[in-house]
Amino acid sequence: MSEERTMNLTLKVWRQKNENEKGKFVTIQANGISSDMSFLEMLDVVNEDLTRKGEDPIYFDHDCREGICGMCSLHINGRPHGPKQGTTTCQLHMRSFHDGQTIVIEPWRAAAFPVIKDLAVDRTAFERIQQAGGYVSVNTGGVPDGNAIPIPKPSADEAFESATCIGCGACVAACKNASAMLFVSAKISQYALLPQGQAERYQRAQAMVEQMDREGFGACTVTKACEAECPVGIKLTNIARMNREYFNAKFFKEKTAHS
Amino acid sequence: MSSFNQALTSTLGKKLIMALTGLFLCAFLIVHLIGNLQLFKDDAGKAFNDYAYFMTHFTPIKAVSYLLYASIIIHALYALILTVYNRKARPIGYASFAGDKNSTWSSRNMGILGTVLLVFIATHMANFWWKFHNDEVPYIEYRTDLNTLETQVTELNASEFTDYQNFTQDGQEVTRARDLYKQVAYAFQNPILVAFYVLAMAAMSFHLIHGFNSAFQSLGFNHRKYIPIVRFLALWVFGIIIPIAFAAMPLYFFFCK
Amino acid sequence: MMLDSKIPEGPLAEKWSKHKFNLKLVNPANKRKFTIIVVGTGLAGASAAASLAELGYNVKTFCYQDSPRRAHSIAAQGGINAAKNYQNDGDSVYRLFYDTIKGGDYRAREANVYRLAEVSVNIIDQCVAQGVPFAREYGGLLDNRSFGGAQVSRTFYARGQTGQQLLLGAYSALNRQINAGKVTSYTRHEMLDVVMIDGHAKGIVTRDLKTGKIESHEGHAVLLCTGGYGNVFFLSTNAMGCNVTAAWRAHKRGAFFANPCYTQIHPTCIPVTGDHQSKLTLMSESLRNDGRVWVPKTVDLAEKLRKGELKPSDIKEDDRDYFLERKYPSFGNLVPRDVASRNAKMMCDEGRGVGKTGLAVFLDFADAIQRMGEDTVRAKYGNLFDMYYQITDENPYQQPMRIYPAVHYTMGGLWVDYNLMTSIPGLYALGECNFSDHGANRLGASALMQGLADGYFVIPYTVGDYLTSLGSFAPVDKNHPAFEATRKEVEGKVNKLLSLKGSKTVDDIHKKLGHIMWEYCGMARNEEGLKKAKGMIQELRKEFWSDVTVLGENEELNLSLEKAGRVADFLELGELMVDDALNRSESCGGHFREESATPEGEAKRDDENFAYVAAWQYNGDNQPETLHKEPLVFENVKLTQRSYK
Known part of the structure; x- marks a missing residue:
């Protein structure tokens, strides 16, 4: 374990009262920060100080703080979830920073993710995309035995890899085009890879892609920034699969998307 | 056909168009390079001038050339449309954006590279294509003695001659052609032009390494077994061999002729 | 008031089937005339909302997160139990029932637990059909592992992310219903009260966290699926936003709170590093399958380790005390959570704890790496090792992990009958929010099972029975004065919080509360400490209302206001937990009273006096609550002293 260090940092934080008002960067000094703290704990400490001074604490989204709920965000020094690859902001520790460093903290930037306060954005666009078709239409009960359909382990594993997406939006934040394709393709892939997803495979791909476009996310230019910044390592192959599913549905299948 | 329309106007469809036109242009480059290799033949440009005539007068190739012009225009136009669309997806940018930490420069700047190439294509066509098609190049006559295979070269004036001719006369093969080679x-x-050509080929290298790879991704082809082949072709054929071979041409004429 | 658990008559194995038959049905055409409110969208909430909407009911869901999919069920790692007996190793519904009852130290209802075991098999089928990518064997069939000390392999899992995958499954079913227009989803909404009309729950009051708008929503029934209250300890493995507010406000409206003192302390968490710590991270219990737990044999060696004079590898085999293997030879490192946790605490209390703070024991994989090779260990536990490395900056492949127990789950919760209805008609509690299935200690991989059992397979049957009993299909009268009155009350409370302008932050008070709870109402409790804690909590509550500061205004995303409301409720709940722990002067499961121990220091139950559910009734602010006892009757299992020797 590296020795615990104490450091003083300069934070440049985006402050914005609400969706409608203009925001600006505010410089805040964070002193006596331990290298053992997580990034969000550092912000907690800053917020406690602000509160004691009677100033409005910085609003940021977070919940589980173990890297799985996907609620935390933050664009830190130019990168979603900060400088470490394969981590969410809540799992980023201050040992990745050094004394005297200036840290720029911004919200995710995308037309489809409007800032609602300070560093928190509205990611309900992701919800609507999933509602458009990210499911298998089965009712509770009346389903076959879990072992009735054997699923080859490689397919199951690959579907699982796609299914681990935590829906944080780092892919959108990292992409220079604010494209949501990594997210959408991971969802489409999970079902495309499993026998359970076959019945609605092509309707799903169309419905989800079209909802994605309606939300105003950008197009993919294959910079691969999304893949590099994804905290759970969702692969770019998913996007290729989505393209395949979508073109296949559009050009070769008869059924169109259920509206 | 609304399904097609819908598909082609979606973000995925626009990328599909970019991919298809891009790949077509890549394929053209190979043909173009093979033809242009005639420039290195030490025959006072005969092979090259023959080739130039063939390319401009053989009907199927002429047809393909229109497709080519269309591809260039569509590729550039869709690039513009997508760029505007993508800009709209992020109306407020980041104060700090460390793109170099998660992606290559060329992948983020295909538009700049593409613009360089577009300017290059315009310059290139003005220099050669335009002049060739508008009778602004000189004419040349090759007389090859069929016994000795020695060739005599004579410059012709435009007034003496209007189009390509190839006939045998007195044991000599006579070819009269527009001397594009010259x-x-x-x-x-012109050192500035040479420098620009070399620079453009460098831009093309980066544009194609990313573009060739991405086209397959956009088409939905990213198979772990076969994608290494695409990567290999992108790097070696389109990233190294083709740009270097093209760049060698102006350098060859500048330094060796 | 008599507590009627409504447990059906008849043999254990037939109770649920018979009951389902006896429950009244709502005609399919009439279901759309009913609206059901579901608060919380974790496994219980999402599965209930989706299933009810599929049946035709109109459903409104509420969650405080920005998406239903972020509920803390998502963080469950290990797996979900089901009595499928796919492994042919002797599992059965009865065995799962028996293990769960015994694991809960005989403080749960037989009938509820049996039903849980019975429907467990359907859960797996349901999840598979939804496309949940469970781990598979090479033949393509579902894989199982043994978990949490079970003698059979009945745990289904999706690597270390089972909760995530199950929740995404339930969420996808929910999305389908949202798309179909049967569910209206309200996100970033916090429930702040229940609306009562003629003694029945008819709606809720919520605050829109984004705009501050306080409004009421009407429904024919209200389902609370709001999880546990572990955050009363400030530090726990719960998500930062987990809170007791919904359950507590319901409690104040008349829902009894059962067994609040039953909290589960999970043995394998990453130790605390300092005051800045905001939450604790759990590492799956599956680590104990291959890791060995030890501390140095002597205080002296432990001291040297703490000071960094010695490294763990410097401690010779003979100087190590593998205390779980020594004390419990047959279960070894796989003893239930409460036993493992308590023993770790004992070692640290003896001064043999390791790490800088001395509040940790080792979990060592050196033997496993030698036996199976590093690659196999990586394949099995790679993601957990990575997580540990991320947080601690220590490489667990090279040195033993340090672990310490942390609050993880609360078995107590709102009292419910067999139909999952609380003591308020029309108000239900599902999942961790209720008290019903885990007794005094929950076994590993059972929480996911219970959440989904309640949501998919219990509530869709039982809620219809209540709706039929209403005798009318009329919509709830939105203009009933109770809606506006309750809304006003909530508004008043919010304004009261906003008027607090003292010198302490809400977190200051919350941390103090956490220390009191952990110290006196944590892994070991005694009368003296509990009495002291009661006084301290009362003082703290006064401090909160006189000296805390809440900034900002209502009409915005207001961090201090959100926290303040939650902590105010924790301050009341904390005292009830202490009362309950004081009342239960026996040891059972997660509740260890030092006065009630065997000579070896193991928990000693007092079945004669305490084989009951303690259900507490709220009597008004600062009034002692009334205890109602629901006797636990065991007709099928023989009560024995749990032994894992």
């Missing part, structure tokens, strides 16, 4: 040799004496 135009090439002439143009590449």
